Amino acid sequence: MQGNDFLYFFTDSTNRSFYVENGLVKLSSVPRPLQFTPGEWQNLLITNKRNQKYFALDRNFTIPLNAVEDGALILKDQFYKHGIETIVNLVILKQHLFYDGTEQGYHYKSFYKGEFDFGNFVHSGPIVTINVMEGGLSKLIKAKESTVYEIPMDHPDHEWIKMDGIILKEGVNFTAVDMELKKSVLGTYIIPPLIFSSSDSSQSPGVSFYSPNVESMTSNSFNYLHTSSNSIALAYPTNTAPVVLRITGPLYYKLHRNDAGLGIRLRFFKSSQTAANQNVYLVPIGGNTPGQTYGANVNFNISLEPGERLFFYLEYIGVTGGIDTSISLLPSTNLRIDYDFRQTTSYIRCLKPYTVFSELIKMISDGAYIPQSNVLALWDNLKITCGDAIRGLDGAILKTNLSDFFDTYNVDLDLAMGLIAGVLRMEYKADFIDYLNPIPLGSVKNLSVKPAKDYIYNTIVAGQRDITYDNVNGKQEFNSKVLWSTPNTRITKELNRLSPYRRDSFGIEFIRINLEGKTTTDNSGDNDEFVIHTAKIPYGYYFLDNRPVYMLDRTLNSGATGLIEPSTPFNLFFSPKRMLLRSGSFIRSLFYKQDSRKIVFQTSDKNKELISGGVIEKNDLAIGSLAAPHFMPIEISFETVVPIDLIETLEASPVRAFSFEYLGITYKGIPVTAGIKPADNESQTFILLSSPDNDLTQLINIFE
Amino acid sequence: MNNKINLSKLNPVRFQTVSWATFEKYVQANSQYYPYSTQKLPQQPPAIYAQKWEMKDTIRLQIEANFNGLQVELTNVDKSKVIPFSQDLCAKNKGAENETMNQYSLELSGIQPGCYVIRIHDGQENGIHDLSDTLIVAENHSNTVLIEYSNSTPEAYTIFLPGKKFSVRLEGRMRQLYAGMNDTDHKHSRSWNLAIGGAYGVTPFYDTLLKAVWHCDQVEVSKIPLSHCEGFSEL
Numbered sequence: 001m002q003g004n005d006f007l008y009f010f011t012d013s014t015n016r017s018f019y020v021e022n023g024l025v026k027l028s029s030v031p032r033p034l035q036f037t038p039g040e041w042q043n044l045l046i047t048n049k050r051n052q053k054y055f056a057l058d059r060n061f062t063i064p065l066n067a068v069e070d071g072a073l074i075l076k077d078q079f080y081k082h083g084i085e086t087i088v089n090l091v092i093l094k095q096h097l098f099y100d101g102t103e104q105g106y107h108y109k110s111f112y113k114g115e116f117d118f119g120n121f122v123h124s125g126p127i128v129t130i131n132v133m134e135g136g137l138s139k140l141i142k143a144k145e146s147t148v149y150e151i152p153m154d155h156p157d158h159e160w161i162k163m164d165g166i167i168l169k170e171g172v173n174f175t176a177v178d179m180e181l182k183k184s185v186l187g188t189y190i191i192p193p194l195i196f197s198s199s200d201s202s203q204s205p206g207v208s209f210y211s212p213n214v215e216s217m218t219s220n221s222f223n224y225l226h227t228s229s230n231s232i233a234l235a236y237p238t239n240t241a242p243v244v245l246r247i248t249g250p251l252y253y254k255l256h257r258n259d260a261g262l263g264i265r266l267r268f269f270k271s272s273q274t275a276a277n278q279n280v281y282l283v284p285i286g287g288n289t290p291g292q293t294y295g296a297n298v299n300f301n302i303s304l305e306p307g308e309r310l311f312f313y314l315e316y317i318g319v320t321g322g323i324d325t326s327i328s329l330l331p332s333t334n335l336r337i338d339y340d341f342r343q344t345t346s347y348i349r350c351l352k353p354y355t356v357f358s359e360l361i362k363m364i365s366d367g368a369y370i371p372q373s374n375v376l377a378l379w380d381n382l383k384i385t386c387g388d389a390i391r392g393l394d395g396a397i398l399k400t401n402l403s404d405f406f407d408t409y410n411v412d413l414d415l416a417m418g419l420i421a422g423v424l425r426m427e428y429k430a431d432f433i434d435y436l437n438p439i440p441l442g443s444v445k446n447l448s449v450k451p452a453k454d455y456i457y458n459t460i461v462a463g464q465r466d467i468t469y470d471n472v473n474g475k476q477e478f479n480s481k482v483l484w485s486t487p488n489t490r491i492t493k494e495l496n497r498l499s500p501y502r503r504d505s506f507g508i509e510f511i512r513i514n515l516e517g518k519t520t521t522d523n524s525g526d527n528d529e530f531v532i533h534t535a536k537i538p539y540g541y542y543f544l545d546n547r548p549v550y551m552l553d554r555t556l557n558s559g560a561t562g563l564i565e566p567s568t569p570f571n572l573f574f575s576p577k578r579m580l581l582r583s584g585s586f587i588r589s590l591f592y593k594q595d596s597r598k599i600v601f602q603t604s605d606k607n608k609e610l611i612s613g614g615v616i617e618k619n620d621l622a623i624g625s626l627a628a629p630h631f632m633p634i635e636i637s638f639e640t641v642v643p644i645d646l647i648e649t650l651e652a653s654p655v656r657a658f659s660f661e662y663l664g665i666t667y668k669g670i671p672v673t674a675g676i677k678p679a680d681n682e683s684q685t686f687i688l689l690s691s692p693d694n695d696l697t698q699l700i701n702i703f704e
Numbered sequence: 705m706n707n708k709i710n711l712s713k714l715n716p717v718r719f720q721t722v723s724w725a726t727f728e729k730y731v732q733a734n735s736q737y738y739p740y741s742t743q744k745l746p747q748q749p750p751a752i753y754a755q756k757w758e759m760k761d762t763i764r765l766q767i768e769a770n771f772n773g774l775q776v777e778l779t780n781v782d783k784s785k786v787i788p789f790s791q792d793l794c795a796k797n798k799g800a801e802n803e804t805m806n807q808y809s810l811e812l813s814g815i816q817p818g819c820y821v822i823r824i825h826d827g828q829e830n831g832i833h834d835l836s837d838t839l840i841v842a843e844n845h846s847n848t849v850l851i852e853y854s855n856s857t858p859e860a861y862t863i864f865l866p867g868k869k870f871s872v873r874l875e876g877r878m879r880q881l882y883a884g885m886n887d888t889d890h891k892h893s894r895s896w897n898l899a900i901g902g903a904y905g906v907t908p909f910y911d912t913l914l915k916a917v918w919h920c921d922q923v924e925v926s927k928i929p930l931s932h933c934e935g936f937s938e939l
Contacts, residue, residue: 001710001800104798
């Protein structure tokens with residue numbers, strides 16, 4: 001026979017039922033319903049509301065329940081013994097009649113599960129009043145999405161990226177000090193004072209430059225220079241390849257006195273050079289008339305081996321006739337040294353995105369939940385690392401939170417995150433919208449249509465937050481903040497598509513160059529999270545731990561322009577324009593009837609000249625050229641009778657769109673707000689985002 | 705175990721448990737006092753309410769029972785005529801053999817106009833005995849609408865058989881909005897206004913019944929498929 005319409009259970013976190021026996025609260029692994037139904041249950045209104053960030057449905061509850069008798073005793077028992085963090089779930093089963101054509105019967109199906117919020121527990125007399133909240137993982141995510149968790153980069157699932165460097169351009173300038181260099185005072189071999197006046201970057205990569213002091217050398221100048229540190233340049237001993245310095249520019253000197261028997265030699269000289277090749281970098285000098293100023297155009301390519309120094313010195317040669325000889329280098333001297341530098345290859349630890357996602361959910365839920373994601377498995381070559389790992393520091397730790405993690409991958413891949421059939425999934429937004437199998441709502445009334453202002457923007461900012469570099473090459477960085485304007489003018493709002501995790505390849509390289517292995521030096525980027533685009537297939541396994549090693553992905557570099565040296569930068573995949581294109585379905589959804597309009601490029605914080613794989617970063621974006629939209633930015637609200645099984649349907653498949661009929665025409669949409677009053681299924685106001693397939697012009701002649 | 709029945713929430717007729725011995729008294733009372741009399745003004749005379757059915761209508765009932773031998777009959781108020789309902793369905797409960805879900809129907813086309821009561825009983829002297837409100841069967845009841853309803857799946861603990869819709873006749877009317885306009889002129893001319901209830905509305909039983917009916921996915925009012933929320937209003 002037909003039993004109770006609903007059965008109510010109070011359960012613990014392992015789904016055991018609380019029950020009361022002889023005045024004592026006990027737990028049973030066999031489901032045991034309450035003897036006394038909580039009051040106010042009939043007024044419970046469950047609202048499924050679309051979370052704009054995660055693009056999934058959140059459930060909210062409006063009515064506090066009044067528990068009496070056994071229900072009240074259980075709640076009091078748990079509260080007074082365990083405090084507000086104790087977990088008691090409200091589980092409601094609903095009775096259903098089935099009929100197979102010959103036989104019939106009844107069964108109870110899960111109707112609703114929520115968690116009591118003991119933060120709102122009120123015990124008054126025989127009644128306990130308490131709110132029900134969305135329990136389980138949804139509650140935990142709401143509470144902890146911004147909590148920063150630490151994930152060691154030596155996680156068992158870590159991998160390696162082979163960082164083989166970006167070719168960086170650097171230039172430094174030298175000038176001279178006007179100082180008379182007398183042979184009678186300083187001798188035959190003199191290091192003249194030069195001033196290292198400026199550099200393109202605050203910290204030049206691979207080479208240290210100095211301002212040599214005036215110095216009198218011993219007669220055995222070559223041996224002296226083999227050990228002296230009074231050089232103009234020193235190639236880092238840690239370099240693994242020679243650095244070729246291109247020295248150009250005018251060198252001016254004034255001849256004060258000249259002993260006819262003496263000559264002047266101005267030389268660049270490497271610390272490994274010998275007497276035999278001392279004149280390889282001899283500066284051509286002018287005449288020998290006292291009082292005259294002479295100039296020489298310097299133009300040398302000098303290759304410095306790792307640890308090798310470069311000197312500049314003056315030699316007075318010949319036999320003196322007794323008259324002193326002296327020259328002054330002039331401040332108008334302007335020597336420029338340019339060089340290309342590519343940092344030594346290093347291997348840095350990284351994590352696959354799913355590894356980080358899974359770890360975050362595990363930490364948020366104390367290990368109770370393991371999420372799933374096809375999209376993160378598909379894009380497992382968008383690896384995550386951190387500043388300390390880029391520096392190669394042992395014990396590097398990724399410090400991040402779920403909110404930033406989601407935003408990072410959402411802006412690139414157009415994602416949504418939510419519970420589907422009890423499992424937390426992060427997938428493409430398109431996978432969270434099912435127009436093919438909509439939930440039919442039948443005919444509706446009080447239809448109202450308006451622009452969905454939450455989804456209308458007049459500007460879009462994309463890329464990543466601006467980073468200030470102390471290296472001239474940073475101007476080439478294409479993964480920077482870019483602003484576009486949209487055709488919308490009536491609503492002033494900015495769509496933020498900035499990635500919280502950095503993806504600036506030059507910034508990554510600067511950290512690697514400047515701080516690699518420097519364990520005692522802090523850097524502002526140490527705790528930054530980074531995403532690096534690697535090849536899908538490992539090219540080998542790291543010798544220390546046999547974990548896979550991936551090359552940087554540079555498939556888009558071929559034919560790229562807008563970079564001084566286009567072959568070695570990486571992460572072109574993440575360029576701001578590409579981000580928008582990959583999110584084309586979402587971006588196009590923000591515009592109603594504006595396919596012929598454009599999203600206009602406005603400004604870029606750094607390099608806007610990049611063109612790669614046919615994508616021109618600074619070109620405007622034709623809205624009609626973007627991928628098919630997910631929805632239209634049109635909000636349709638109406639009153640409708642709620643399907644009896646809507647709660648179960650949405651729980652099993654919250655991605656299903658709704659269809660409804662209005663004056664004989666069927667429309668579809670995805671829910672923004674869908675209320676359900678389970679007790680009597682009263683008619684509720686639903687708000688949908690219109691399906692792009694709806695022909696809303698059919699509403700023009702509706703006058704109701 | 706005592707004999708028990710459960711009446712479907714979608715049954716179009718209200719029943720009360722009344723002993724057979726008090727039948728006349730029940731009919732008398734039930735015919736004279738309008739349940740909404742308390743809502744009338746003090747100076748107004750008591751109204752009489754009885755459910756109206758036309759002779760072209762079919763009354764369909766669904767009843768769950770835990771025994772065999774359930775009987776459903778239409779009887780006139782002087783007990784002179786007893787017309788049994790025919791049984792459309794007797795589905796056994798998978799878990800309890802004695803329990804059955806039964807559907808009965810009676811086409812009123814062969815019934816003489818008059819006042820009737822539906823009687824549900826198990827034939828036992830002290831057993832099940834439920835009587836319906838008084839029904840007035842006539843060839844035609846003006847200002848009434850026939851609401852027919854069915855659902856594609858079991859709903860409200862009721863099984864729906866193909867081609868066997870439930871129906872209820874109530875005071876009310878379907879009125880075309882913007883009367884006088886042609887379909888070709890205006891799309892909204894397809895919209896109808898459904899008004900339910902006579903001068904004093906409907907009894908609480910029908911209010912509850914209609915709430916359940918509106919959840920059904922196939923509803924027709926006077927043979928017009930209903931956009932059941934559309935233009936609904938009470939007088």
